[in-house]
Amino acid sequence: MVRAYLGNPFFNRIPEGVSGLLDVPISEIIEVASKLVVDGLPRDARRLLLAAGHSRIIGPIKDGHINPFELLGNAATQQMGVNMAEVGSLLYAAQRVSTALHAFIGVSEHAQRVRASAWAACFGHSLEDTLILREAILDQNVLILGETGTGKEIIANAVQQGTLGAGRTPAPTQTVNAAALPGELAESELFGHEQGAFTGAVKSRKGKIVEADGGTVFLDEIGDLSLPVQAKLLRAIETDRITPVGSNKEIQVNVRYIAATSHPIEEMVERATFRRDLYERLAGCVIKIPPLRHRPEDIVPIGIGLLDRVCAEALQRRLALAGASETLSTPVVARDEAATYWLQTEAVHRPWHGNAREIDNVLRSWLLGTNLEWMSKSEPSSNAAMRGGATSDVPNRILQCKTTLKDVHDWYARRVLDSVRWNKSEASRILGIDRGTLQRIIKGEGGTDDDA
Numbered sequence: 001m002v003r004a005y006l007g008n009p010f011f012n013r014i015p016e017g018v019s020g021l022l023d024v025p026i027s028e029i030i031e032v033a034s035k036l037v038v039d040g041l042p043r044d045a046r047r048l049l050l051a052a053g054h055s056r057i058i059g060p061i062k063d064g065h066i067n068p069f070e071l072l073g074n075a076a077t078q079q080m081g082v083n084m085a086e087v088g089s090l091l092y093a094a095q096r097v098s099t100a101l102h103a104f105i106g107v108s109e110h111a112q113r114v115r116a117s118a119w120a121a122c123f124g125h126s127l128e129d130t131l132i133l134r135e136a137i138l139d140q141n142v143l144i145l146g147e148t149g150t151g152k153e154i155i156a157n158a159v160q161q162g163t164l165g166a167g168r169t170p171a172p173t174q175t176v177n178a179a180a181l182p183g184e185l186a187e188s189e190l191f192g193h194e195q196g197a198f199t200g201a202v203k204s205r206k207g208k209i210v211e212a213d214g215g216t217v218f219l220d221e222i223g224d225l226s227l228p229v230q231a232k233l234l235r236a237i238e239t240d241r242i243t244p245v246g247s248n249k250e251i252q253v254n255v256r257y258i259a260a261t262s263h264p265i266e267e268m269v270e271r272a273t274f275r276r277d278l279y280e281r282l283a284g285c286v287i288k289i290p291p292l293r294h295r296p297e298d299i300v301p302i303g304i305g306l307l308d309r310v311c312a313e314a315l316q317r318r319l320a321l322a323g324a325s326e327t328l329s330t331p332v333v334a335r336d337e338a339a340t341y342w343l344q345t346e347a348v349h350r351p352w353h354g355n356a357r358e359i360d361n362v363l364r365s366w367l368l369g370t371n372l373e374w375m376s377k378s379e380p381s382s383n384a385a386m387r388g389g390a391t392s393d394v395p396n397r398i399l400q401c402k403t404t405l406k407d408v409h410d411w412y413a414r415r416v417l418d419s420v421r422w423n424k425s426e427a428s429r430i431l432g433i434d435r436g437t438l439q440r441i442i443k444g445e446g447g448t449d450d451d452a
């Protein structure tokens with residue numbers, strides 16, 4: 001039996017096909033269990049059973065097919081006198097948070113710290129924290145700080161996954177983007193309104209905070225909230241009550257707030273453009289995501305992860321267009337070698353002021369220029385031209401590529417159509433073409449004539 005714990009290099013190197021027992025310190029059960037589920041351990045990982053310690057539970061594991069999670073629950077129950085159902089729920093939440101944190105790629109210490117902070121925002125720093133202080137942990141609001149494109153939304157989503165509703169169902173989650181909302185609208189979006197409360201309020205509306213009752217509200221771009229709305233939000237947080245616009249009735253709510261901003265909020269507090277008391281209420285747990293230029297070792301892994309995603313999306317689109325008749329003859333993830341090489345040799349030296357989002361945009365436009373041939377045909381192109389050429393010489397590669405302008409038009413039209421769920425009027429408006437032209441593009445692609 002091997003004693004393993006999170007951070008132990010062994011744990012990350014369990015060879016394919018191994019079966020056995022891991023003796024995990026009780027304080028790390030939740031981390032280890034969730035890591036087992038998400039971290040791509042061997043397919044027969046179910047045979048890798050976790051034991052929270054001791055010989056009296058190892059026999060039954062060896063003999064039968066005991067669910068390791070149940071076993072963990074039992075072990076924790078025995079040792080700490082806690083409720084079995086509660087431990088089961090915790091493990092379930094842990095699994096969801098881990099899966100969500102997987103989307104936050106990064107090997108740097110900074111990235112690891114960000115993931116650990118998000119984890120702590122849900123479960124604290126130890127199993128004792130988790131079991132004893134969980135209510136208090138979830139009572140704390142979370143503030144995520146980082147430049148644009150650093151992955152604040154990914155982290156917010158992970159923290160949201162840590163809250164469970166009744167019966168292990170996911171708790172309600174709502175997102176409000178304060179940057180997109182002028183004053184009155186922000187108030188109505190957050191707190192709801194009564195019918196006739198203002199011009200255009202033809203029906204009453206609940207508002208995101210009430211809709212998230214029992215769960216979380218993600219307040220994106222909180223630094224853009226006006227001072228009057230800040231005051232109202234502060235009151236909602238302090239009293240757990242909100243008053244819809246135009247109403248004189250208060251509504252009781254139980255919500256965890258997760259806020260994020262790319263503005264320097266501490267400076268805003270100093271300049272009194274953001275309320276200090278609200279900042280303090282939101283900053284129960286602060287997660288700072290450093291920009292990519294402070295963690296250049298994350299550039300390649302993030303780039304490769306995004307490249308896989310872009311290629312998989314492109315393939316999916318192609319299959320959707322081809323219809324059910326085409327079988328999946330190519331791997332879902334076809335990584336572009338030239339792009340990988342470029343990431344390793346050139347991208348690492350760039351400052352990436354737009355952070356991961358900028359890498360995503362560059363990769364997407366690169367693939368649009370060079371890989372369209374692959375996107376529209378059944379086999380991946382060899383990319384020989386790209387491999388042979390200097391990787392920074394994008395125009396040169398585009399010349400060698402057989403993509404026509406029509407291919408680019410059609411591809412882009414399809415992207416827009418996808419993004420508006422094939423609403424052709426909306427797509428024509430975005431593309432700046434009339435519906436007849438769009439119809440012709442669709443016919444050329446083998447689409448249908450039905451209006452969305």
Ligand SMILES: Nc1ncnc2c1ncn2[C@@H]1O[C@H](COP(=O)(O)OP(=O)(O)OP(=O)(O)O)[C@@H](O)[C@H]1O
Nearest residue numbers: 103104105148149150151152153154262302356357
């Ligand atoms: N560490 C990361 N790993 C993988 N993808 C990332 C990472 N960080 C950011 N991304 C990707 O970058 C894009 C932007 O991420 P996200 O929207 O979470 O950033 P943000 O910090 O909320 O930006 P903004 O402040 O502009 O809203 C997304 O496509 C996201 O998947």
